[in-house]
Amino acid sequence: MNYEDTPYNQVSFKASHNSYESSFDIHQLLSADFKEVSNFWCRGIELDFTRHTDGSDGSSASYFQVTHKQGGDGPSLASYLGYLLSWHLNNPGHDPVFVTLCIKSKDGDFTLFPSEMDTYIANWLTREFLFKPSDLMKGGLTLLESVQQFGWPTVRTLSGKMILCLSGTEDWKAHYASSDSDRLCFADVDVSDDNADPVVPADGTRIVANINVHSNTWPKWKTAVDVLRRAGFLTRGYVVNSDELWKKARTANLNAIATDEVKGSGWAVTGPPFVVLA
Numbered sequence: 001m002n003y004e005d006t007p008y009n010q011v012s013f014k015a016s017h018n019s020y021e022s023s024f025d026i027h028q029l030l031s032a033d034f035k036e037v038s039n040f041w042c043r044g045i046e047l048d049f050t051r052h053t054d055g056s057d058g059s060s061a062s063y064f065q066v067t068h069k070q071g072g073d074g075p076s077l078a079s080y081l082g083y084l085l086s087w088h089l090n091n092p093g094h095d096p097v098f099v100t101l102c103i104k105s106k107d108g109d110f111t112l113f114p115s116e117m118d119t120y121i122a123n124w125l126t127r128e129f130l131f132k133p134s135d136l137m138k139g140g141l142t143l144l145e146s147v148q149q150f151g152w153p154t155v156r157t158l159s160g161k162m163i164l165c166l167s168g169t170e171d172w173k174a175h176y177a178s179s180d181s182d183r184l185c186f187a188d189v190d191v192s193d194d195n196a197d198p199v200v201p202a203d204g205t206r207i208v209a210n211i212n213v214h215s216n217t218w219p220k221w222k223t224a225v226d227v228l229r230r231a232g233f234l235t236r237g238y239v240v241n242s243d244e245l246w247k248k249a250r251t252a253n254l255n256a257i258a259t260d261e262v263k264g265s266g267w268a269v270t271g272p273p274f275v276v277l278a
Contacts, residue, residue, distance in 0.1 A: 003274035004156040008096065009147075009234040009255060011155060011274040015044025015098065017238050017258040020066045020074075026083035029262060030097065032272070039263045041272035044236070044256045045084070046100040048168070049077045051116070053108060058116030059123055070104045077101075078124040084162060088129055095273050096131070096158035098256055100210075100236065101185065103168035110172045114179040121164065121184045131161040134182045142204030143181070147232040155274060165208050177205040188236065196223040200231065213237040213254075215245050222252040229253060229277075243267040253277045 003011050016022060016029045019042075026045060033039035049064045050071055056063055067074035088094065121130075136153075137146045164185040166173040177187035188208040191198045194217045198209065209228045213221055225235050238258035240249045246267050249257045255277075261268045 003271065003276050005154050006274075006276050007152040008155055008158055009152045009229065009232070010277050012250065012253065012255055012257060012270050012277055013043040013098070013274050014041055014262075014268060014270045014272070015046065015100075015236065015238075015256040015258040016042040016262050017046055017240075017260050018048065018068070019045045020047055020080065021068075022260070022262060024262060026080065027087050030087055030091075030094075037272050038266045038269045041269075042262060043095050043273050044098040044100065044258060046102060046167075046238075046258060047077065047080050048102040048104050050074075050103075051105040051108065051113070057112075058119035061124070063116065064120055068104065070106055072104070077120070081121070081124040085125055085129075088126075088160070088162065093159050096155060096160075097162045098236075099162055099164045100167050100188075100256075100258075101164055103166060103172045105172065106169055110169075110175055113172050114176045114183060117166070117176065118184045125162075127184065129160060129162060130184055131158055131163045132182070132184055133177075133186055136207075137181060144200070144204035144207050144232060147207050151232075152234070167210050174201070174206075177201075178203055191221075191224055191228070193217045193221040193224075196220040196227075198224045198228060200228075200233070207233050209233045209235045211235065211237045211254075213240065213245065213249060213252075215242075215248060218248045218252070222248070225252045225254055250275075 029042045031040045061076040061078040064077040065074045166187040173187040188210040191209045236256035237254040240259045
């Protein structure tokens with residue numbers, strides 16, 4: 001089976017870790033270098049952000065700012081969403097792109113966050129090109145039950161789509177995921193790389209697992225990835241910045257392999273752009 005006709009959680013792809021810190025812009029990270037396949041070809045992007053409450057309920061560009069620091073200042077998240085939108089418009093029918101939005105905020109009322117986040121995304125992106133949790137859900141079933149019963153769509157079905165997934169602060173993303181089944185983003189669950197038997201949220205609202213992987217704990221997180229995949233999850237591993245760890249990530253059958261080595265490292269290749277997992 002070729003990758004286009006393979007369910008999305010049964011392929012592996014290269015992702016950019018902390019993309020806003022990269023020497024390369026979003027368009028470059030997503031570009032396809034046919035002369036050197038280890039250069040770029042990213043099908044995953046990561047943006048860290050924090051909330052700056054200003055009374056706009058998420059409608060102002062500066063409401064969310066891209067930074068690694070809780071409460072820090074940075075460029076607007078809207079500007080990076082604009083880069084994604086422009087790339088999308090210039091590449092009709094593109095491969096699906098997995099966008100990790102990592103919440104660094106911990107202070108303030110997180111119960112307001114879901115509506116603020118969706119208001120913000122709706123203002124700065126186009127809903128029609130997002131693949132949302134509700135697009136997977138079948139009547140009466142949770143998100144997890146839906147993928148377990150019906151599976152993920154194929155890569156071909158997701159052509160031209162971007163998949164936004166909240167990561168970071170647990171309280172915020174958990175509340176977002178459970179607040180409404182018609183949200184614009186997925187939300188992940190953090191899994192420890194030294195736990196071979198991960199426990200997932202019982203409410204079935206999350207189907208993405210995020211793991212900070214290390215070489216010395218590989219036997220455990222390799223087992224965890226297998227458990228999660230069989231449960232219907234899509235798995236993301238970060239920071240995969242060496243040849244040794246990349247090979248372990250590939251062998252473990254991680255879906256999104258997030259690295260800072262986006263150019264010039266001949267080992268940092270999947271496909272490109274996708275590899276069908278065993």
